[in-house]
Amino acid sequence: MTLSFDAAMQAFAPTLPLAVGLSGGADSTALLLACARRWPGQVQAIHVHHGLQAAADGFEQHCVALCQSLGVPLLTERLDARHAPGQSPEDAARQARYKAFEAVTLVSQARVAIKSIAIAQHADDQVETLLLALSRGAGVAGLAAMPARWERAGVAWHRPLLQVAGEDVRNWLRLQGQVWMEDPTNTDERYTRNRIRAQLLPVLDAAFPAFRDTFARSAANAAQASELLEDLAVQDLAQVGVPPQITLLQSLSRSRQANVLRHWLRHTHHTTPAAAQLNELLDQVAACATRGHHIRIKVGRGFVVRVGPHLDWYNPQVLVP
Incomplete structure (x- = not known):
């Protein structure tokens, strides 16, 4: 069921201390602001400077200013996220981002033992991920889309906004009077995810207003089926x-x-x-x-x-x- 931003954040109960992935865009800005208010002194931000576009320095400057205003420590990791031959730019950036989060987390453990990391994907991102998986003929593991919680590198990772529509996140941020950065590549329809966002989501919203909820249920069913197949594979591998x-x-x-x-x-x-x-x-x-x-x-x-x-x-x- 789709939730309001406030309801989703109220339900979010990570183990503290918490790190929040901060790009400087609307979604991660809202997530950091809400977490910093709820758990003062227990939150830090991680910003990944991808070095892929001229606007990257501006994003970093915005993140520095935001964290200073909130009294939140900011850890920045610079990396080269260029994609390999045959790899999509989006996937390369995503993989590099997770590796950077892990690297920064390990470095920061000497000062603060980070227990959880929160990242700001929302319900529209989940729909886009599911549609991308369908377009590629993915199996149930791909159709499961993005999990709300998982373990990686000894840390609990969370996506607390997966049941919140993207526009609801922005509306909440506007009510706070908080500015954010707009990624100039978000309107570039050479990228498949951007075409889905610009061309398909408005049509789905008009034809099936509850599509975020129904797609989320399908993804949850696929995740359950994927878990069962994984269990069966473990048993069969022990046999063969x-x-x-x-x-x-x-x-x-x-x-x-x-x-x-x-x-x-x-x-x-x-x-x-x-x-x-x-x-x-x-x-x-x-x-x-x-x-x-x-x-x-x-x-x-x-x-x-x-x-x-x-x-x-x-x-x-x-x-x-």
Whole structure:
């Protein structure tokens, strides 16, 4: 159910001390302001200077001034968030931002033992994430979109505004008389997320006024299904072994083979197969009936290969001593 900004913040109960990710935009400015008022002396801000646009220095200056006015310590991390070939700029910036948060958190632990980090994604961001996942043909893990809470690097991470509409966040901020910075890239419709925001959300709002709530329920259902599949994958991997034994894999249904192989590759080798790669691998597992059957399939930066009775994965760019 969509909540007001005040109701969402009232329900937010992190373990203190708390760090708030602060970009200087409306959402993170509102989140920091509300947290600083509620837990004075227990909140600090983390600002990531991406170095991707000319406006970045202005964002940093705004964050410095805001934190000084609130009496909130500000930790700034500068980084190079340029994207790698084949990676979207948004994903590169997001991954770099989380790494920067973790790095700053580790440095600050010597002074203040940060227990929680809050970031300011809201209900509209959740809808955009779900629509992006649908456009890419994602499975239930992708359709689960963004969790409201998770553990990473020994710290509890929170998204307390996931049930608040973006415009409600801005309206609350206007009532406080607080200014914020506008990211000039937010109106650049070369980025898919911006096209969704500008073109699709107004249409959804007109056709399905409750779409934020219904989409959130779908994401929650997908998250539950993803958790069940993860539990099943753990059980099946214990049965087929690490590395997986081919004959034991063949005793599972094709769907369970796909589930356990994705789990094995992601957790053991930190790589994820594309749908076509996984289907080819499943076909080869099904056809593997003789000792001489050869398997070598590109997955990520490496290859899944047959080694005797097992499957294995290796990266040819990593030299084995």
